[in-house]
Amino acid sequence: MVVKFNEWADKKEKKSETAVDAMADKGYEEGYLADAIRFRMKRDGKRFWAGDNISDYLHESDKEHLINEATEAFEKVLDRLLIDRETDPNSQGTARRLAKMYFNEIMKGRYDPAPDCTAFPNDSEDCYTGMLVVRSEIRSMCSHHHQPVTGVAYIGILAAEKLIGLSKYTRLAQWCARRGTLQEELANVIAREIMKATDSEDVGVYVQATHGCCENRGIMAHSSLTQTTVLKGAFKDDPGTKKEFFDNIKLQQDFAPR
Ligand SMILES: [Zn+2]
Numbered sequence: 001m002v003v004k005f006n007e008w009a010d011k012k013e014k015k016s017e018t019a020v021d022a023m024a025d026k027g028y029e030e031g032y033l034a035d036a037i038r039f040r041m042k043r044d045g046k047r048f049w050a051g052d053n054i055s056d057y058l059h060e061s062d063k064e065h066l067i068n069e070a071t072e073a074f075e076k077v078l079d080r081l082l083i084d085r086e087t088d089p090n091s092q093g094t095a096r097r098l099a100k101m102y103f104n105e106i107m108k109g110r111y112d113p114a115p116d117c118t119a120f121p122n123d124s125e126d127c128y129t130g131m132l133v134v135r136s137e138i139r140s141m142c143s144h145h146h147q148p149v150t151g152v153a154y155i156g157i158l159a160a161e162k163l164i165g166l167s168k169y170t171r172l173a174q175w176c177a178r179r180g181t182l183q184e185e186l187a188n189v190i191a192r193e194i195m196k197a198t199d200s201e202d203v204g205v206y207v208q209a210t211h212g213c214c215e216n217r218g219i220m221a222h223s224s225l226t227q228t229t230v231l232k233g234a235f236k237d238d239p240g241t242k243k244e245f246f247d248n249i250k251l252q253q254d255f256a257p258r
Contacts, residue, residue: 050180070099109178143180151209202233
């Protein structure tokens with residue numbers, strides 16, 4: 001694995017050039033694409049923590065290449081764990097399954113761009129002016145142990161001049177969740193993305209989840225539940241709005257299918 005970062009930094013890259021092109025062109029064939037992308041992000045001061053979306057640095061065609069590289073790395077992990085991936089039929093192909101699962105499923109929200117959330121005008125005479133509360137099921141993963149985080153996010157919003165389709169709240173929440181996260185962080189990220197998509201400053205997000213890292217290891221607490229709340233605008237400043245939000249959540253919890 002030899003990537004000559006300094007030499008690379010001296011070359012002027014064309015915008016359209018994929019990292020693979022740049023590597024092949026400039027003699028980086030021995031390097032990994034993941035290293036080249038990591039280099040670009042560092043060069044630009046782009047944060048690439050487990051909960052950050054890095055889709056701006058990936059081309060759609062890069063994913064397959066990255067999965068191949070991660071497969072190779074997972075093979076090494078299995079070898080170091082002394083698991084026989086050659087004759088154990090259940091461990092053959094596990095490295096590739098893991099690589100695909102990370103990129104296409106449990107960390108998909110890091111690599112894919114935001115879901116398209118077309119907004120509709122809500123400015124007619126009989127427009128909706130009340131509160132909207134959407135219950136979104138989310139699956140995430142803690143960045144500390146890569147264990148599953150399973151729960152629901154309640155997203156509250158005061159209708160503004162534009163509205164997005166109801167399913168889009170859940171799509172956005174799932175896109176935010178399919179990364180390595182901390183629950184405290186996740187509620188913040190969901191609130192920020194909902195505000196961005198709707199132009200509303202009045203948003204509340206309440207997340208309730210169970211954590212694999214508390215259930216499957218460590219304290220082995222099978223019924224522990226963690227709740228986090230992020231309140232913005234009227235949800236924070238107006239006690240009436242805040243109360244209505246939590247009353248709505250209570251109603252949803254009493255009646256929603258489990
Ligand atoms: Zn954890």
